[in-house]
Amino acid sequence: CSQQEKTIDGLRGEFAELVQKSHLIESSDKHVHKLQLEQIRLTGVEQSLRKEVEFYKQEADSLRHENINLLNRLKAYGREGDSFTVKLDHELWARLQCLQKQGLSLLTENTNLCSRLLESIKRGGQSAGKIDGMEANGNCVDAQLVIEFEVKLQGFRRGTESLMRSLQSIASILDEKSSIVTESQAQCMDNNEFRSPDGGNSLGVATSELKAEKLLTSLLREKLLAKDQEVEQLQAELATATRGIDILRCEVQNTLDSLSCATHKMKELELQMMKKEEKISQLQNDLQESMKQLTIIKGILPKVTEERDMMWQEVKQCT
Structure with a gap:
């Protein structure tokens, strides 16, 4: 163990x-x-x-x-003669980036608009057999979509035209800038006779600076014009969106009115059904009472027949 x-x-x-x-x-x-x-x-x-x-x-x-x-x-x-070109380069680079974003935004919005249009066409093909009221609401929505698409299309056209003008303007500014830089380089390499003895700016540098300032002003003016066009496009889109909101509000109100009418009709039908049920129950009660009376009459009928026969025999005996 x-x-x-x-x-x-x-x-x-x-x-x-x-x-x-x-x-x-x-x-x-x-x-x-x-x-x-x-x-x-x-x-x-x-x-x-x-x-x-x-x-x-x-x-x-x-x-x-x-x-x-x-x-x-x-x-x-020279720092004094080239500072304006640095500023111009900075503005050109910023403008090029803005145009790049604008072009990409136009392409993206164009793609989204095409996809929305395709979806709308598909929905229109699928909703061919709707009720008349639903078709009326659908026509309102389709009309609003058409207006929205037209505004977007006009915006795309304006944006494309503005982009083309901006690109042409920047190309011309770049050409003029390259010519200004070439002239400035040539003037700096040569022994300029207009240079002051105390080392001040030459007349050529001042001229180049004025040209660059003119180019910068034209670039800023073109940028301001593009901003104004963007504001106009946003205002048009805002007006279209406001109109769409009003249309949607009207459609919602119409839908609520239709719903209230349908609710009233439903209540009326319920009342009619209740009245019909009451009539049916009353008829059933009357039928039951008639059946009871018929049963009683059937029970009394043999006795009445027997009494009639007896009375008939008595009449025969009396005669």
Whole structure:
């Protein structure tokens, strides 16, 4: 018995050790799985950070090169004579970015408008067999959509024309700027006889500066004109949206009126149904009463027939 107890105790101990080891293995597996997931996540974060670092390095290099070019230009042509070209370059770059965004916005809106038009055509083809009232509301919505599409199309045309004019204007400004820079370089390389002895600005530099200021003014004027056109387009879209809201309000009011009429008709039908049910119940009660009376009459009829026969026999006997 003692040996069996020792054996049982040993087996229990081994079993407990095995259970502990299995729990440790399971917990270690879960921990390893969590660590693997965390490693994958950190790897993705590391890659994204590396990409951001590379992007910022490239941006820093481009800015460094741009600063070096600007510094070289300022050193080569003189700071006073070249500051206007730096300002003009800045405005041209900003205007080019604005035109790029405007072109992309026009393309995006054109795509969205085409998709909306296609969806409207599909809905119009699917809703061919509607009720008359629903068709009237649908026609109102379609008319509003047509007006909205026309306004959008006019906006696209104006935007395209404005974009073409802006591109032509910027191209001409760039040509004039290149000619101004070429003249300025030639004047700086030559021994200009108009330069003052105290190192002041030459007449050619002043002329170049005036030309650049004129170009900058024309660029700003063109930018202001484009902003005015954008404001006009936004006003037209706002008027169209306001009209659409009014139409939707009218449609909602018409729908509410139709719903109230349908509710009243429903109530009237319910009252009529209640009256008909009352009449049916009254007729059923009358029918039951008639059946009862008919049953009573059927019960009395044999007695009446018997009495009639007896009276008839008595009459015969009397005669």
